[in-house]
Amino acid sequence: MTCGAGWLCEHRWPGVARLVGWRRAMGTEPVTRWWEGSGRRVAFGRGDRGFVVINGDRDPWGAVLRTDLPPGRYDNWLATDPGAIVVDEGGYCG
Structure with a gap:
């Protein structure tokens, strides 16, 4: 999907x-428990409200991570x- 003029418009994905x-x-x-793996893997929490893990690699990520x-x-x-x-x-x- 493109927005035109060369823009990809990732906000629509x-x-x-x-x-x-x-x-x-x-x-x-606040951001808590920041963790970086390879250049395409990151994880962090937002206190006791949530935790996000983003794997931009093609391979599965088998990490065990500490959260709040x-x-x-x-x-x-x-x-x-x-x-x-x-x-x-x-x-x-x-």
Whole structure:
């Protein structure tokens, strides 16, 4: 999809729209638990409100990451094939 004049208009892509919705849902919570993998992998939390993992690589990312979320099952808002993410008693997901 293009907007014309060479622009791609990424803001219209469904994944980007979901990221904007996630950011709005986090409110003013500060960024926590910043993690960078290779140049195309990043993860971070927004306090105990949410946690995002972005994998720009073609290969699956098998990391186990520490969050500030309480234990439980969470919706995967950003996935094209949504599923639940489980956070254990120690705050880890993966």
